[in-house]
Amino acid sequence: MIWNNSSFTEHYRKIKIEGFQLDRLVGKCMKQNIRIKQLVFVSDLEITLAISYRDFRKLKKLAKSAYKITVLEDGGYRHHARMMWKKKITIAGILLFAAFLYYQNLFIAEIRVNGYEKIDEPHLRQTLAAAGLYEGCRKDVDLNKVKIKLYEEYDEITWAGIKFSGNMAEVSIAEGAKPVKTKVEKKKPCNIVADKAGYISKIIPIEGLRAADDGSYVKKGDILITGTVPLRNVAYGTESADKTETYVHAEGTVEAKIPKRLNFYAPRYERVRTGTGNKIWGISINDHNMAKALNSYEASQIKSQNLINIIRPFRLKIDLVSIEEVILTDREIQNSQLNRTINAQIRQYAKENLPKNAQILNKSLNFSREKNIITIGVTLETLQQIGIEEEIIVDKPDRKSKEGDNQRGD
Numbered sequence: 001m002i003w004n005n006s007s008f009t010e011h012y013r014k015i016k017i018e019g020f021q022l023d024r025l026v027g028k029c030m031k032q033n034i035r036i037k038q039l040v041f042v043s044d045l046e047i048t049l050a051i052s053y054r055d056f057r058k059l060k061k062l063a064k065s066a067y068k069i070t071v072l073e074d075g076g077y078r079h080h081a082r083m084m085w086k087k088k089i090t091i092a093g094i095l096l097f098a099a100f101l102y103y104q105n106l107f108i109a110e111i112r113v114n115g116y117e118k119i120d121e122p123h124l125r126q127t128l129a130a131a132g133l134y135e136g137c138r139k140d141v142d143l144n145k146v147k148i149k150l151y152e153e154y155d156e157i158t159w160a161g162i163k164f165s166g167n168m169a170e171v172s173i174a175e176g177a178k179p180v181k182t183k184v185e186k187k188k189p190c191n192i193v194a195d196k197a198g199y200i201s202k203i204i205p206i207e208g209l210r211a212a213d214d215g216s217y218v219k220k221g222d223i224l225i226t227g228t229v230p231l232r233n234v235a236y237g238t239e240s241a242d243k244t245e246t247y248v249h250a251e252g253t254v255e256a257k258i259p260k261r262l263n264f265y266a267p268r269y270e271r272v273r274t275g276t277g278n279k280i281w282g283i284s285i286n287d288h289n290m291a292k293a294l295n296s297y298e299a300s301q302i303k304s305q306n307l308i309n310i311i312r313p314f315r316l317k318i319d320l321v322s323i324e325e326v327i328l329t330d331r332e333i334q335n336s337q338l339n340r341t342i343n344a345q346i347r348q349y350a351k352e353n354l355p356k357n358a359q360i361l362n363k364s365l366n367f368s369r370e371k372n373i374i375t376i377g378v379t380l381e382t383l384q385q386i387g388i389e390e391e392i393i394v395d396k397p398d399r400k401s402k403e404g405d406n407q408r409g410d
Contacts, residue, residue, distance in 0.1 A: 008035075008037070008050070008052050008076065009076055009077060010052075010053070010076050010077065010078040010079075011052065011053035011074065011075075011076040011078045011079045012037075012050055012051065012052050012053060012074070012075050012076050013050070013051055013052075013053060013056050013071055013072075013073070013074055013075075014038070014048065014049070014050045014071075014072045014073045014074075014075070015048070015049060015050075015051065015056070015069055015070060015071050015072060016042075016046065016047070016048050016069070016070045016072055017046070017047050017048075017049070017063065017067050017068070017069055017070075018045055018046050018067065018068040018070070019045065019063075019066055019067035019068060020045065020066075022041070022044075022045070022046075022047050022067075025062065025063060025067060026039070026047075028062050029055075029059060029062065032058060032062065034051065034055045034058055034059060034062075035051070035052065035055060036049045036050070036051055037049065037050040037051070038050040048072070053074075053076070053079075100314070105166070105167065106138055106139055106140075107136060107137065107138055107139065107167065107311075107315045108133070108134075108135060108136065108137055108138075108139060108164075108167060108168070108169045109135060109136075109167040109168065109311050109312060109315065110135060110167065110168045110169070111125070111128065111133065111134070111135055111168070111169045111171060112168060112169070112170050112171065113125070113171045113172075113173070114170065114171070114172045114173070115172050115173040115174055115175070116173055116175065117175055118156060118175055119154055119156060119157075119173075119175065124154075127149060127150060127153045127154075128146060128149075128150075128171065130149065131145055131146040131149035131150075132145065132146065133146045133162070133169060133171075135311055136309075136311055136315065136317070139164060143162045146162060147160045147162065150173065156175045157173050157174070157175060158174050158175065159173065159174040160172070160173045160174075161173075184249065184389040184390070184391045186249055187249070188249065188391055188392075189227045189228075189247035189248055189249055189250075189391070189392040189394065190227050190249055190250055190389045190390055190391045190392055191208070191211075191223045191224075191225065191226050191227050191228075191250050191389075191390050191392060192208070192223070192224045192225035192226075192227075192250045192251070192252060192254065192387040192388070192389060192390075193221055193222060193223050193224060193387065193388060193389075193390045194218045194219065194220055194221060194222045194224055194254075194256075194386050194387060195220060195386055195387065195388045196220055196256075196258060196384075196386055197217070197218065197219050197220050197258070198217070198218065198256035198257055198258035198259075198384070198386060199215060199216070199217050199218075199256060199257045199258075200212050200213065200214050200215060200216050200217075200218060200224075200254070200255075200256050201214065201255040201256055201257050201383060202214065202253075202254070202255045203224060203225065203252065203253075203254050203255075204252050204253050204254075205225050205250070205251070205252040206251040206252045206253075207227075207248050207249060207250055207251040207252070208225045208226055208227045208229065208248055208249075208250030208251065208252065209225065209226050209228075209229060210224070210225055210226075210252075211223040211224055211225060211226045212224050218256070224254045224386070224387050225250045225251070225252045225254070225387070226250060227247055227248045227249060227250035227392050228245055228246075228247055228392065229245060229246050229247070229248055230244060230245045230246075231244055231245055231246055247392050247394055250389070252387075253385060253387075254385065254386050254387040255383055255384070255385055255386075256383075256384060256385075256386045257361065257381055257382070257383055258381075258382050258383075258384050258386075259379060259380065259381055259382075260378075260379070260380040260382060261377070261378070261379055261380075262346075262349065262377075262378040262379075262380065263375060263376070263377055263378070264342055264345055264375075264376045264378065265373055265374070265375055265376070266333065266338055266341065266373070266374045266376065267333065267372065267373065267374070268332060268333060268369060268370070268371070268372050268373055268374050269330045269331065269332055269333065269372065270330070270331055270332075270333050271328055271329075271330060272328070272329045272330070272331050273299075273301055273326040273327070273328060274326060274327045274329065275301075275324050275325070275326050276324075276325045276326065276327060277324075277325075278297070278324070278325040279322050279323065279324045279325070280294050280295060280322070280323040281320070281321070281322055281323075282294065282321045282322075282323070283318060283319070283320065283321065284304060284317075284318070284319040284320075284321045285316075285317070285318055286315060286316065286317050287317065289302070289321055290321075291321050291323050292323075294323075295323050297323070297325040297326075299325070299326050299327065299328050300323050300324060300325050300326060301323075301324050301326050302321060302322070302323050302324075303321070303322050303324070304319040304320065304321045304322075305319060305320045306318075306319050306320075307319060307320055333374065335365075335367050338367075338374070338376065339365075342365060342376055342378065346360075346363065346378060346380070354382060354384070355384055355385070357384070357385055358382050358383065358384045359382065359383040359384075360380055360381070360382055361381045361382065361383050362380070362381040363378060363379065363380050363381070364378070364379045365377070365378055366378075366379075
């Protein structure tokens, strides 16, 4: 019987045979079609060879008790597969540990912030969390979105950089001075002009004269308090004899009513979920819901209660999850339901866009219903302080040329 090479690749054994007349044993093997590889005569009493596992049993029958056979090693893919199967628990543990390390590396365990001086760190971390960067989040967070959020929230930040080092996110920022309005030097004459359009509510001049009436509409750039003041008492024979006005550094406060028109949008219908009482319970490990595989409901809602949530020494979050079957229906949203949401959006707009000293005097809401959208038009009447300093450029005639003109006139 002749065996092909597959018997060796499946499972072979390298053995050592000790005894007398070893050449006679080799001859018997050849007569029995027992294939031998890597035959080495170590001495007259010892040989080594490689033989397939199938032929090894035949060889033992031929050798009987006249020869001592020692197995040196086993080889072949079937042998290695059998050994791996015997150690399956150990291998599974190694693979599971490697998978755990890989999965753990997907999350951020620590956030380090560098470069801030004036900004409050807890508030800075809240801003990062609002943008999606927090301890325990995945590393696939949109870093450009986080940087834009920092620039929008803090005028002091001139540069922001974020990089990952293992499970740590390092946030570096550079601060600059807050932009301030430039003011005219105290010794120079100036006007107070409108820096935005509105209806004048009150003007209180400290230096200079008011140039706009209460209730009047002013545009950006219009003079509110003028620094050009007429002269009443003129001393005859002095240089100021021909002057009818002088210039001062105008000061004062100006309040104006400024209308703001905004548009907000909301869905016309809301989806209402009514529970049927049927539930499926399960466990979620690191936000992987094991109960989803059992969910056969057409519509359902998921509720979870956290049981374990740790970051160090490794990320582990376990939640108790319930999947409840629900029936979905559409219900039209009423205007009264939107008031709280719209008021919150107005407050947020005022916080982000209006000056800190601005007041909202009145507001009106106009609801317009289209196919699936509600458009809410908001008109705000705000009271704000307006006015910035604008230098008055005064042309001073040359004194000598003026005296020459007087002599020619004589």
